[in-house]
Amino acid sequence: MAPVPNPCYRFLSRPVGFPDLAKDFQYETSRELDLDSVELHGSFLTQTRFLSIDPYMRGRMEPGTFMEWTPGQIWEGFGICEVIRSETAEFQPGDKLYGYLFFERYHAYAIQEAQPRMFRRLENSEGLPLSVYLGVCGLPGKTAFYGLKAIGAPKEGESIFVTTAAGVVGMTVCQLAKAWGLKVLGSTGSDEKVKFLTQEVGVDRAFNYKTASTAEEVRKFGGLDIYWDNVGGEVLDLALISMKQKGRIVICGHISEYNDESRYGIKNTWEMVYKDIKMQGFYVFTYEEQYADEFYSTVPKMVADGKIKYTEDITVGLENAGEVLLKVLNGKNVGKAILHI
Ligand SMILES: NC(=O)c1ccc[n+]([C@@H]2O[C@H](COP(=O)([O-])OP(=O)(O)OC[C@H]3O[C@@H](n4cnc5c(N)ncnc54)[C@H](OP(=O)(O)O)[C@@H]3O)[C@@H](O)[C@H]2O)c1
Structure with a gap:
């Protein structure tokens, strides 16, 4: 040929x-x-x-x-x-x-x-x-699954705030969290995506961070057991203030700073001291061996059953x-x- x-x-x-x-x-x-x-x-x-x-x-x-x-x-x-x-x-x-x-x-x-x-x-x-x-069944889905399991350690009835919630990592975190019995707040960058989060993804509450105050929305939602950070910068600083005792912060990404040379200086880390807060970054493939088989036997089935959209x-x-x-x-x-x- x-x-x-x-x-x-x-x-x-x-x-x-x-x-x-x-x-x-x-x-x-x-x-x-x-x-x-x-x-x-x-x-x-x-x-x-x-x-x-x-x-x-x-x-x-x-x-x-x-x-x-x-x-x-x-x-x-x-x-x-x-x-x-x-x-x-x-x-x-x-x-x-x-x-x-x-x-x-x-x-x-x-x-x-x-x-x-x-x-x-x-x-x-x-x-x-x-x-x-x-x-949802690939790298972004694994990121959500591994990060939640290994660092978020969610317990039924807890609350979680997810940034970039309409993105593929974010929407998988939101849906796993709902399936595991958590109350979910999501933020995203347009009204259309807010509608998608509340009507399709099924989060409890969502807001457009470009038109609403993140500080006010997080305050209204109540304290956070878990903060899933996809963006870094000022939002991480705000979330630190709203963490509950023994809260967990999952540092997944910092997309707000990917195209920006300047770095936001986090001011509220002192909140971590008396509240015993854990904040941990992770690289998805660190957990591949530990969770891949569980992931492939769980998530594709949840997708096929319509539990993860x-x-x-x-x-x-x-x-x-x-x-x-x-x-x-x-x-x-x-x-x-x-x-x-
Ligand atoms: N730790 C790991 O191993 C690992 C692995 C994979 C991915 N990640 C990270 O996970 C995050 C989400 O990934 P993804 O693939 O699901 O991406 P994605 O959410 O599908 O796409 C990017 C989204 O980020 C938001 N965004 C863009 N610029 C922004 C800014 N300046 N400030 C705030 N938000 C901004 C936009 O959504 P809005 O309209 O909502 O702003 C955009 O749609 C990324 O930070 C990525 O780097 C980490």
Whole structure:
């Protein structure tokens, strides 16, 4: 068979503030691959189906950060691919795999390269649309599940405040919390998303942090047993004041500061002393071994049973990766941002 186009999406230069699509990224169309004759050397050849666009990708563009991207390299992120040829017994043609992929149409993953990419064959016995394994059943869902279990340690009847509650991590935290008997307050950035939180996600109360006072909303809701922090900055400071005795603060992200060089100085940590408050950050994969099997046997079933709802914001075409990331960083996505390749 003749070689076929193998386009990819590259990171060219480190953005200052919000990325500049024309300068910082490049969709490259000149590469080709012969799918039948490319040497596999014991590896497996995949075709990319779906790619996830996540806020953490902006962090990877900064020098010295965790798993930093180098200018010139192809973007990397979680996605779903299908095995089209294989020289390893582990994966067979037709298998659908979840893993940390290159942003290109085809890729042959050598076995030593595949290990840290955390490939997992998706059995999908629930028959869910595959893209769901990038959202509530993928990294964001795991983040919610692992963080709540390991740090939030929720008990029935407790209260939780979740920021960026209409985002995929946030909405999964909210729905797990409701399923586990908690009272949930969510904040988000538009009235449309507030409606989605109260009417679809089923939180007890939600507000638009751009038009309402977070301090006032949290005060009206009552004290907090758990604060799930997706944003950092001033909201974390406000939440500290409202924590109850032995409250837990889960530091999941700090999206309010991803494109901003200045750092908000937290003033209210003294609240932690006499209230015995625990505040802990976490990286989702620290808990992979501990919770992955429980996650895969719990969450896809909850989704199939309609106990966890989800929304997706799917864009077709690898060439749109940068644009979709900007949409996410500007809060314009409604649901999990996904590229369909
Ligand atoms: N700890 C971990 O291992 C781990 C793993 C995965 C993700 N995370 C973190 O979890 C958080 C949520 O991730 P996600 O994938 O579910 O993202 P997401 O919520 O789907 O998308 C980003 C959302 O953040 C909000 N936002 C954007 N700019 C903001 C700003 N300046 N201030 C406040 N909110 C802003 C917007 O929602 P609004 O309209 O509501 O503002 C936007 O829709 C992120 O901070 C991410 O980095 C952590």
